[in-house]
Amino acid sequence: xxxxxxxxxxxxxxxxxxxxxxxxxxxxxxxxxxxxxxxxxxxxxxxxxxxxxxxxxxxxxxxxxxxxxxxxxxxxxxxxxxxxxxxxxxxxxxxxxxxxxxxxxxxxxxxxxxxxxxxxxxxxxxxxxxxxxxxxxxxxxxxxxxxxxxxxxxxxxxxxxxxxxxxxxxxxxxxxx
Numbered sequence: 001x002x003x004x005x006x007x008x009x010x011x012x013x014x015x016x017x018x019x020x021x022x023x024x025x026x027x028x029x030x031x032x033x034x035x036x037x038x039x040x041x042x043x044x045x046x047x048x049x050x051x052x053x054x055x056x057x058x059x060x061x062x063x064x065x066x067x068x069x070x071x072x073x074x075x076x077x078x079x080x081x082x083x084x085x086x087x088x089x090x091x092x093x094x095x096x097x098x099x100x101x102x103x104x105x106x107x108x109x110x111x112x113x114x115x116x117x118x119x120x121x122x123x124x125x126x127x128x129x130x131x132x133x134x135x136x137x138x139x140x141x142x143x144x145x146x147x148x149x150x151x152x153x154x155x156x157x158x159x160x161x162x163x164x165x166x167x168x169x170x171x172x173x174x175x176x177x
Contacts, residue, residue, distance in 0.1 A: 070170040077162045086118045086152040087170070100153065101171040102143045107164030109134040110157040114145065118152035134159070138166070144173065 072082045089098060102125075104112060111133045113122040125143055126133045135141055147153060157163055 067172045068169060069172045072168040073165050075162050075164050076157065078158060078160055079156055081119065082155040082165060082168055083170075086115070086154040089147045089151040089153065090149045098147050099173040100145045100147055101173050102145065102155070103140070103167060103169040103171070104135065104143070105140045105166040105168075106135055106137060106157075107166050108159070108161065109137045110159035110161075110163045111135070112155060112157050115154050115156075116147070116151040119154060119156075122156070122158070140167070 070083055070087065076082060087100075102114075104125075106112070109132075112125045112135055114125055115122050124133050125135070125141075145153075155168070
């Protein structure tokens with residue numbers, strides 16, 4: 001597209017013009033060039049509005065889906081729950097499809113586990129490729145875990161030692177399409 005978007009410049013790009021009369025070949029009139037300029041301006045405005053709408057939608061998702069619901073820190077012996085009471089999934093304020101985002105950092109390498117049934121059954125939060133199942137000391141891990149309405153969620157470690165929980169933050173997330 002020509003850098004100069006005046007009707008004359010647009011018309012010249014498409015051929016020679018003679019006032020507002022038709023020209024041979026691919027030439028266009030000044031009126032047509034003016035219409036093209038107006039349409040380009042409308043398209044640019046629509047594109048900018050679409051970008052603003054998408055940005056607003058993205059920001060709304062960020063503010064709606066990242067609510068901190070619990071956090072913990074300190075020393076924990078083997079098999080002691082990180083949270084004093086399990087999180088009831090049906091008590092989380094969002095009623096859409098749910099997910100918990102766990103941000104965790106340990107002072108000692110340990111195998112962290114999650115329970116969805118108030119501690120009856122435990123599942124390892126193994127990082128991909130970790131042969132021991134341990135989360136590394138002083139690493140920062142983020143896990144997204146889908147949960148069901150009936151879940152009672154808690155966390156612990158099963159390493160034969162007392163570990164230091166540097167950071168444990170639990171966020172309520174909404175799964176959006």
